[in-house]
Amino acid sequence: MSTGKNSIPAKPRFGRNRITLLAVVLMLATTAVLVLNSAASNENSEPVSRGATRQDQDTAKMKRSGHSDYLAGLTSKALREGFGKDSVLVLEPLRGPGRAVTARQLRALVSRSDRPFGPRLTGRDLKPARFDDRNTAFVGPSSRLKVSADGTKFHLRGNIDDQREIERARRAGKIEKDELEKLGRGFIDNALREFVRVGSEESIVYLGSKYLRDEAISADGKQHKDEVIANIAIFGREVRGVPVVGNGSKIAVWFANDRQPVGVDVDWPVYKVTQTRQNILPRERLLERARATTVAPGGSDRAAISRFECGYVDLGATKRRSGIQSGCAVHYSGRHDDGTPWARVEYVPAGEQVMPDPKWPLARMVAAGKSMNTDTAEFISFASTRKAAQTRPRLPLGGIVRPKPE
Amino acid sequence: MKKLKKYSSVALPVILLVAATLFGAIDVQAQAHFGTLCQADYQNNWRTALPYSWDRCGWFNDELNDTDIFDFYWNLHGARTLYSSCDGCAGMGADTVSLLYTNTHGGAINDTNARLVMWDQNVRALTNTDNWRLGDESIRLSILALYACETLTSDDSSSQMINRWRNTFRGGLRMALGSHDKLWDGPTTNECGEDFADNLQDGDSIKWAWFDGNGDWYHDQDVKVVATGTNESNCISRKNDMKWQNFGSFTRLRDGDVGWFCSSRIDNN
Numbered sequence: 001m002s003t004g005k006n007s008i009p010a011k012p013r014f015g016r017n018r019i020t021l022l023a024v025v026l027m028l029a030t031t032a033v034l035v036l037n038s039a040a041s042n043e044n045s046e047p048v049s050r051g052a053t054r055q056d057q058d059t060a061k062m063k064r065s066g067h068s069d070y071l072a073g074l075t076s077k078a079l080r081e082g083f084g085k086d087s088v089l090v091l092e093p094l095r096g097p098g099r100a101v102t103a104r105q106l107r108a109l110v111s112r113s114d115r116p117f118g119p120r121l122t123g124r125d126l127k128p129a130r131f132d133d134r135n136t137a138f139v140g141p142s143s144r145l146k147v148s149a150d151g152t153k154f155h156l157r158g159n160i161d162d163q164r165e166i167e168r169a170r171r172a173g174k175i176e177k178d179e180l181e182k183l184g185r186g187f188i189d190n191a192l193r194e195f196v197r198v199g200s201e202e203s204i205v206y207l208g209s210k211y212l213r214d215e216a217i218s219a220d221g222k223q224h225k226d227e228v229i230a231n232i233a234i235f236g237r238e239v240r241g242v243p244v245v246g247n248g249s250k251i252a253v254w255f256a257n258d259r260q261p262v263g264v265d266v267d268w269p270v271y272k273v274t275q276t277r278q279n280i281l282p283r284e285r286l287l288e289r290a291r292a293t294t295v296a297p298g299g300s301d302r303a304a305i306s307r308f309e310c311g312y313v314d315l316g317a318t319k320r321r322s323g324i325q326s327g328c329a330v331h332y333s334g335r336h337d338d339g340t341p342w343a344r345v346e347y348v349p350a351g352e353q354v355m356p357d358p359k360w361p362l363a364r365m366v367a368a369g370k371s372m373n374t375d376t377a378e379f380i381s382f383a384s385t386r387k388a389a390q391t392r393p394r395l396p397l398g399g400i401v402r403p404k405p406e
Numbered sequence: 407m408k409k410l411k412k413y414s415s416v417a418l419p420v421i422l423l424v425a426a427t428l429f430g431a432i433d434v435q436a437q438a439h440f441g442t443l444c445q446a447d448y449q450n451n452w453r454t455a456l457p458y459s460w461d462r463c464g465w466f467n468d469e470l471n472d473t474d475i476f477d478f479y480w481n482l483h484g485a486r487t488l489y490s491s492c493d494g495c496a497g498m499g500a501d502t503v504s505l506l507y508t509n510t511h512g513g514a515i516n517d518t519n520a521r522l523v524m525w526d527q528n529v530r531a532l533t534n535t536d537n538w539r540l541g542d543e544s545i546r547l548s549i550l551a552l553y554a555c556e557t558l559t560s561d562d563s564s565s566q567m568i569n570r571w572r573n574t575f576r577g578g579l580r581m582a583l584g585s586h587d588k589l590w591d592g593p594t595t596n597e598c599g600e601d602f603a604d605n606l607q608d609g610d611s612i613k614w615a616w617f618d619g620n621g622d623w624y625h626d627q628d629v630k631v632v633a634t635g636t637n638e639s640n641c642i643s644r645k646n647d648m649k650w651q652n653f654g655s656f657t658r659l660r661d662g663d664v665g666w667f668c669s670s671r672i673d674n675n
Contacts, residue, residue: 132604137605139610144614212617213673216667218666247622329624331590336453338513341555341587343588343590344454361593377447387460389460389480390480390481392498399496
């Protein structure tokens with residue numbers, strides 16, 4: 001069997017016995033029909049899925065050049081003021097349009113002759129790939145699209161790796177942070193306006209830049225190239241002046257060096273401001289909760305906080321639930337004695353009363369009246385939905401296996 | 407009338423059979439072997455816990471197991487040799503699968519080795535000290551995926567990075583996926599393994615499956631991939647075009663065949 005992937009014979013998916021094959025084929029066909037019917041009927045009706053010196057020093061040391069001034073300012077503000085408000089109104093994310101609607105709209109847009117997404121983000125050759133309960137994908141020779149089940153999240157990639165385009169765009173060079181913001185905002189206002197709705201009490205905020213870089217080195221180390229291939233502008237959202245922290249409410253727009261868009265990522269639900277008010281812990285109690293569950297906000301001998309941002313916590317399309325509440329994202333990291341780095345992030349609930357959320361371990365824990373540090377075995381058990389890996393058998397299961405012809 | 411009923415009772419299975427054959431013909435693809443080695447806690451707390459490791463790895467297994475051949479999932483107790491002298495040990499060694507996914511702490515900068523932290527106190531798996539040479543035993547590893555910090559860094563120098571990985575690739579390993587700085591452990595990055603697997607299944611290139619699976623627009627995820635080639639353009643082509651569905655069609659490059667190393671990375675540093 002020619003695998004096209006590995007010369008080791010692949011495990012046959014079907015038995016060789018013809019009767020068995022026929023039975024399996026019939027079962028597959030029936031399943032396929034049922035699955036396709038079920039998918040078609042459900043596409044539009046899916047629920048929404050699921051001022052200490054030391055602080056300043058540590059934070060400054062770990063600040064990344066790609067962060068915008070706005071993003072960096074969130075940490076300074078939160079360490080200084082805590083949440084910065086006495087209460088917030090809980091947000092309700094509205095049901096998304098569903099994957100079929102979003103995918104159809106996007107494919108129609110990228111296929112239009114006036115090319116609202118630019119010449120390098122096209123959908124001409126996109127073909128359906130796999131479909132599962134989390135998302136739907138389309139793949140083509142020069143582009144890819146993936147849409148989440150509820151239709152609030154998608155990513156689209158153009159021909160970012162096209163060497164002729166890279167060559168052509170090379171001379172223009174890297175796009176700096178400020179220009180990226182302008183380019184990104186223009187793209188959101190025009191090309192993305194159907195997918196990024198901004199409410200009357202909302203605003204889009206610039207979080208900073210990232211870069212895709214390619215490097216090539218000859219094995220003898222004598223030749224070396226390193227260049228920026230794509231420039232990425234990242235945006236978030238504020239609701240009633242409160243930032244949304246977490247993966248939700250984020251947009252990334254990718255540009256080649258010649259300023260042509262080559263990729264876009266969106267996770268953007270519509271929020272309704274409810275009349276449910278959540279009172280926020282005062283600064284000292286909030287920092288105490290953070291210290292008890294993660295690390296002291298001033299850092300410690302072994303850990304420094306690189307980001308400490310408070311706002312509405314939206315963990316993104318796959319974890320978003322009814323009731324978006326307050327919290328603070330604590331990004332902390334350090335190096336062990338041998339220099340090995342580590343990096344952790346937790347979301348500490350900020351409300352006096354915390355709503356339980358099965359996808360947010362610390363909210364679930366605090367709502368249940370429990371307290372434990374996330375660096376403990378007890379918390380690992382609490383946070384894990386999957387079993388721990390087992391220890392391998394002491395002796396090899398089948399000894400050393402010799403290579404087979406490839 | 408009877409005849410009509412008889413024909414209709416025969417027609418349905420026939421139609422289903424034709425549909426199923428067509429469906430099967432499109433859907434059936436060769437499967438590849440994969441294994442997973444992960445750790446969340448460490449002996450006597452000698453290293454910081456990674457509370458979301460079990461979900462990250464478990465969900466990776468669950469997803470890829472839908473289409474491919476799951477061979478093993480072990481923790482990192484006494485696992486150092488599985489990347490080196492026991493890489494061909496059946497049911498556990500790195501070379502007994504085409505794709506090995508690992509989640510633990512990693513490091514490399516200013517060191518002659520890239521290292522992976524084992525559960526056992528003071529034990530690390532080390533690329534050069536342990537003589538890693540992957541891709542030449544058993545099924546032969548093609549893709550080494552490390553959800554671990556810094557293992558692919560070239561911050562000290564690009565030559566240092568190559569020297570840390572040269573011998574590993576000389577066995578014929580096709581791609582290494584990992585980070586040049588930090589990969590974060592948290593309640594949203596616990597889906598990274600599953601997303602990576604899902605992208606592989608969709609037919610994305612391995613590079614983009616890793617970037618889009620682990621990349622994140624809120625956290626500072628530093629993702630990187632490294633490949634080898636006979637020359638520069640060959641290296642770039644292998645890095646950009648290799649997929650889970652076609653990696654076997656890319657010639658293995660061993661020892662002196664490796665003329666170039668090339669990489670892609672995303673960061674905000």
